[in-house]
Amino acid sequence: MSVFTTVSTPELASWLKRYALGELVELKGIAAGTTNTNYAVTTTQGQYVLTLFEALQTHELPFYVNLMAHLAHHGVACAAPIANQRDEMIDTICGRPTVLVGWLPGEPVEQANAAQCFALGAMLAQMHRAGETYPGHMANPRGPAWWNVVAPALYPYLSDDDAAMLKAEVGQQSRARFTHLPSGVIHADLFRDNVLMHGDRIGGFIDFYYACNDILIYDLAITVNDWCAQPDGEIEPELAQALCAGYQSARPLSEAEREAWPLMLRAAALRFWVSRLWDWHKPPVGELTYRRDPMTFQHILNTHQRRGEAAHWL
Template sequence: MSVFTPVSDAAMSDWLAGFAVGRLVSLKGIEAGVQNSNFFVTTGLGRYVLTLFESVPRADLPFYLNLMAHLARHGLPVPAPIADRSNEYLGSLSGKPAALVSRLAGSSVADPDAAQCARVGAMLAGLHLAGQSYGRKQENPRGAAWRAAAAAAVMPHLPVADAALLQEELAAQAALDALPLPTGVIHADLFRDNVLWDGEHIGGVLDFYFACHDTLLFDLAVTVNDWCANPDGGLDPARYAALVAAYHLDRPLEEAELAAWPLMLRRAALRFWLSRLEDFHLPRAGELVTVKDPAEFRAILLSRRTGVAPLPSFVGTPAIR
């Protein structure tokens, strides 16, 4: 959510004239994140978030915006897209595809506890269940083809040991592609900074612009790798057990998923190590750009390669939701 494309107050005011949300009061760029240009927008009638899409093809955007509207109708705490006076979610501003969504209450947490992880697990299961009735389908843009292309792009910039690690992991991941695992709509980026907390409850789930149709287990692995990781990359047992048990309570994991779990955790770590290597070694120009340290997910990948703690037994009640 960096700012690659600036927007003036005058341009914003003109664009808002096509909506029924009131006149512009304030506009502020959001510095966190790495993919799109985002702004807090306050009008006389409410608070919103403006997103300018920097790299996502315009033709793909209705999938994301209609998904958010679908999940919001199902009661999940996601930003609801705001339709303009022509009843369209997607418009154009400063030469980029643009959308306005509701701004949700709360703030992210850096150090979640087990109870918060349980709530995130339950919320993710609810998202997966609600997504089963979503009619549109879009494959993961960060799937196998992207992994191969990104690896080829960053490989010349890596130390010998990291290049060898990357090649080994790409080869190992081929074993997952043939497994018959449950699929559906996934968030694909459910990190701590994409969840807002309003007291002890989840006030909002943000940034659906990596959402896609893929294995549900991959989404759970992405979430566990961020919410349950210690600074050294290892998994915190209490947070790990709480998150996965709460998820399993609402969407029970199948035997094939349990067998695939250790390698899926590695795939999730590899995906974000690769994307951070891309951002670090091949950055895009931007006015306010956040580049995250690839070393964090290298450590997580190394930890998952050495072994993963057993999944919870699922006997008894997980942390209170």
């Protein structure tokens, strides 16, 4: 459960006096997420989500918090941060930097349908378009430079075949050049547990704390790899086609993006294979890390390698 820092009801009731949100009615921990503490907060004026950051520091938060406010202002379905009486969107409670956002309708889905994937793709494209006017910039902390640094440290933990596969893919991606492709603000972690669905409509995108600036279709590839993958790593064509069609209904892809797409799907799978291997074999001491099976994204990467140029669904 994602409650690593305990906030008592009296503590929160006192803290809420900094906001014009009425009196506290209920405080309840949210069993979701793997890094931060999250609470559902109900007051006499509405429902909210309180996030206490366990790793990020106050000075690191403005890029993410201002981005959420910007996207919400432009009609993207995401939670808008709420300012306190001093007009601050970043506050502190129990020694942790804190953000309070409005409650969004819906819940994550275990298995999406084609209509949900179409809606997801369309909202992702709208997010990318809204991000064009966001002035903040954040380099991707887990992009190719990171893969090249950490991959060699992982080889000793892998079988010879797996180490050879990882080394070959890191090399292939290092030789690729994507600087000519459209880039901007991306979510970078738009998995099923970070999207709230309200029927076939998007209730909202959540957890923007891996957001950064990178290639736009890389974000689309990350999303396809999670939402459309079967347990064996195969991609469900109907879902992938629906998601990509939804995206292109709001932001059509260029020919250069289409050409780069198969390799970008592999890059997106590689990123999460490497990060899960790292969390599995080298968890930081004292850090709150939930280990997920690295094999999931190794299977997805293997699927894309076998499909080659046919893996596009565009």
